[in-house]
Amino acid sequence: MQIFWFIPTHGDTRYLGTTYGARQVDLPYLRQVAQAVDHLGYDGVLLPTGRSCEDAWIVASTLIPATRRLRFLVALRPGLMSPVLAARMAATFDRLSEGRLAVNIVTGGDPVENKGDGLFLDHDARYEVTDEFLHIWRHVMQGEHVHFEGDHLRVEDAHLLYPPVQRPYPPIYFGGSSEAGQRVAAKHVDVYLTWGEPPKDVAEKIRVVRELAAREGRTVRFGIRLHVIVRETEDEAWRAAKDLIRYVDHDTIRRAQEVFRRMDSVGQHRMAALHQGDPSKLEVSPNLWAGVGLVRGGAGTALVGDPETVAERMREYADLGIETFILSGYPHLEEAYRFAELVFPIVKKNAQAAPERALTGPFGEIVANTLPPKERRAVRA
Helix, strand or coil: CEEEEECCCCCEECCCCCCCCEECCCHHHHHHHHHHHHHHCCCEEECCCCCCCCCHHHHHHHHCCCCCCCEEEEEECECCECHHHHHHHHHHHHHHCCCCEEEEECCCCCHHHHHHCCCCCCHHHHHHHHHHHHHHHHHHHCCCCEEEECCCCEEEEECCCCCCCCCCCCCEEECCCCHHHHHHHHHHCCEEEEECCCHHHHHHHHHHHHHHHHHCCCCCEEEEEEEEEECCCHHHHHHHHHHHCCCCCHHHHHHHHHHHHHCCCHHHHHHHHHHCCCCCCCEEECCEECHHHHCCCCCCCEEEECHHHHHHHHHHHHHHCEEEEEEECCCHHHHHHHHHHHCHHHHCCCCCCCCCCCCCCCCCCCECCCECCCCCCCCCC
8 A cells, every 4th residue: 555645835824715824835845844744754745737736746855865776757748748748757756765655646627727828729639648648758758759640649760868767757646537548547647546435436436447558558556635534532633624615604615606607627627526515514434525516626535533543445446456556635745744653563564664763762752751651552454
């Protein structure tokens, strides 16, 4: 089980839908989050992309020297950039980070934002571009001289002088819930991502993509993108979930859902359908809460519960074939610690490497300046 965290380059907060409890996100804060996640033993971080975010490549580049083991899942945008330029960027990043890059292929699901970025293709045409982009990108990254002419992209003698560390190339992650997106995944990607839908829906996605990949003579791994709200008790966790949206009013929900409806992303429509904008219908599957999706685009569901319950829900997804969990929580710094401290002992053995010099040991604060505190072990799988 691989567990990634999230770098909040489009803002962080204690409460959704309000400036109250908002946190300034600057380079020192992003560095704090990345270093905490690196130290705690997460396998990597996802950096979001879009006009509401700081540029993912630039932010990730600044975090390379601040971290030691952390992998960076960074977006490439077919239709907005040359596949050969993207190959040079990816190879350079992979070398500078000593093999810590993974690429997230984002086709884009908001026509309004796409047009603002100069992309005027409809939904299926964007996936045609993605198919051609990945064909060129993969072959260039493998050191080939590529001649290609498709319906959208054309290159002559495209090649890469300086190869990546990871061979044949850094792993490709990709999420697309439409038929067009799943066909692209089957042909090209290493890890197919889904947003946090109920297990039966995730199982069906996995079945479809596996069958499509088999027809291409390939195998694909699977990952899921979720928020997480974990507390020591179930009641505390659900109170924290309700508290997260305590300032979200009906007008904010209405305006957010209007934006989501204009999108042609099948995945976004599936997220919205889970709750239909109704704050009274948010537990869409046991311990799967859709409150985040009332006002946040993209991943809109959270696992909510005590450590053992959250771990059990993760195992349910793992039993379906999910290997990578990309998680987040508000605020991202504190919740990275909370999840690692409460859930890692159950689901992830040896997550935190022993520090070279532990100043105060792994045991907490000394009692009365003399006595080590009593040990309370987490329940383990």
